[in-house]
Amino acid sequence: MDHAESGTMAADGGFAGDTGLFNADLAPVPPAGRDWSWVNMSTVWMGMVHNVVAYEAAAGLMQLGLSALQSLAAVAVAYFVLFVAMWFNARPGTAYGIPFCVLIRSSFGPRGAQLPVVIRGFCAIFWFAVQGYAGSLAIDAIIGTLIPAWNTLTMPILGMALKGWVAVALFWALHAWIVSHGVHRIRNFELIAGPLVILVGLLATAWGLTVAHGVGPLFDQPSRLTGTDAWLTFCVGVTGMIGIWSTFAVNIPDLSRFVRSERDQVIGQLIGLPLTAIVFTAMSVVTTSATILVFGHPIWDPVQLLLALHEPWVLLLGGVTIIVATLSVNVAANIMPAAYDLVNLMPRRLGFNSASMLVLVIGLFFAPWLWFHNANSIFAVLGGIGGLLGPVTGIMLTDYYLIRRQRLSVPELYRYEGRYAGRGGWNPAGVWAFLIGGTCALIGAVVPALHTIYAFAWFIGIAVGAAVYGVLATRRRAVEGLSPARA
Incomplete structure (x- = not known):
């Protein structure tokens, strides 16, 4: 161990940790600082659920051939499963005030934890880039409506028109303004953003019901799939919807560490995640179904729908809503966890603010404009991410509830030596469970004969990761004679 690693630094209340594992942004939030109520938790989730990618993913289920009712059922199943996973994975954050990148050290070791942290950070920055590009399309559409000359800025630069680059730059600047004052500004922004998006979503739903003259014609659109194809597509849809939030199922402690009680986090997540998500999805399905009746084909990109309506005031109102919704999800679900992950590295x-700015820069290198406009590519990426992070979720749940019995020594999570050190800072049980679980989850993507099981990637990953970790960690405890508190 080098000198830098063995040093300590003080925090509030005299807490100390090794400098390679600790700073003020990673320190446990003291009970007095955990002031988020269930209202804050639910509005944060409202702001995250109401985003362009979630809208397009739900609407994209219909483009893949499912009916409106089948699409709603797929979403309901996915979000219920997610709620249960996040409910249980959020509890240690609320109990101990620690973020994901610290909690994961319990199951992977202080050095091994960097593996899931890097993958989670990569996914968060990837999604930031995707959401950021989606929001920039709304800025492009608004400016093009207000200033027609804007639409002549079509010179291509690295696969995107000049006007697109300017729109991206403007949207990135809005992100920087919101995150520049830390977590509390994010919380206050979500109090406004979540309810606003619901309001405009209701207007879009009213339009859909008006042009269809009621609910009946919208839900009478039949599925284009039957038999096995319908069930496999349904499973792909469920896994894909889970894939949107599988990253957050891992790092939900980043939010729950600020919540004042277990009751607040459960009620807040129940209202903000499955209930709001199902309502929002119903809105997107109704709206997309209406586009089939009006235009003869589904329009699953909300910006393209706004342009197709040829109403400037509708475009402005809808475009601003898309911008607010995208900012809402990006700052809370993508920039915030990615920033913590970079701080952990x-x-x-790095502190939270400087790491947030670094996320903005790195996000440009994902170039989402090169592949964004394709429902199949979005679901392929969603399924892959879900399969890869499923094992991490399973490992975390097994470690906290079965191996640790909900008891953690918080000071030792910030040290290279101690009960969580494993072997040289690596916990073999966590690493092997992740590698085996991830391989089982994703093998269907590369082996044609096993392609069918890829539709269940997240479920396979979480089950295999949990099972392998449980066996290996229990065996280590038995061999070394450790109690649950010392395992």
Whole structure:
């Protein structure tokens, strides 16, 4: 161990940890600082659920051939499963005030934890780039409506028109403004953003019901799939919807660490996640079904729908809503966890604000404009991410509830030596469970004969990861004679 790793630094209340694992942004939130109520938790989730990618993913289920009712059923199943996973994975954050990148050290070791943290950070930045590009399309459409000359800025640069680059730059600047004052500004922004998006979503739903003259014609659109194809597509849809939030099922402690009680986090997530998500999805399905009646084909991109309506005031109102919704999900679900992950990698060099700005820069290198407009590519990426992070969720749940029995030594989570050190900072049980679970989940993507099981990637990953970790960690405890508290 080098000198930098063995040093300590003080925090509030005299808490100390090794400098390679600790700084003020990673320190446990003291009970007095956990002031988020269930209202804050639910509005944060409202702001995250109401986003362009979730809208397009739900509407994209219909483009893949499912009926409106089948699409709603797929979403309901996915979000109920997610709620249960997030409910249980959020509890240690609320109980101990620690973020994901610290909690994961319990099951992977202080050095091994960097593996899931890097993958989670990569996914968060990827989604930031996707959402950011989606929001920039709304800015492009609004400016093009107000200033027709804007639409002549079509010179291509690295696969995107000049006007697109300017729109991206403007949207990135809005992100920077919101995150520049830390977590509390994010919380306050979500109090406004979540309810606003619901209101405009209701207007879009009213339009859909008006042009269809009621609910009947919208839900009478039959499925284009039958038999096995219908069930496999349904499973792909469920896994894909889970894939949108599988990243957050892992790092939900990043939010729950600020919540004042277990009751607040459960009620807040129940209202903000499955209930709001199902309502929002119903809105997107109704609206997309209406586009089939009006235009003869589904329009699953909300910006393209706004342009197709040829009403400037509708475009402005809808475009601003898309911008607010995208900012809402990006700052809470993508920038915030990615920033914590970067701080965890370099705690002596980065704080939350500087790490947030670094996320904005790195996000550009994902170039989402090169592949964004394709429902199949979105579901392929969603399924892959879900399969890869499923094992991490399973490992975390097994470690906290079965191996640790909900008891953690918080000071030792910030040290290279101690009960969580494993072997040289690596917990073999966590690493092997992740590798085996991830392989089982994703093998269907590369082996044609096993392609069918890829539709269940997240479920396979979480089950295999949990089972392998449980066996290996229990065996280690038995061999070494450790109690649950010392395992």
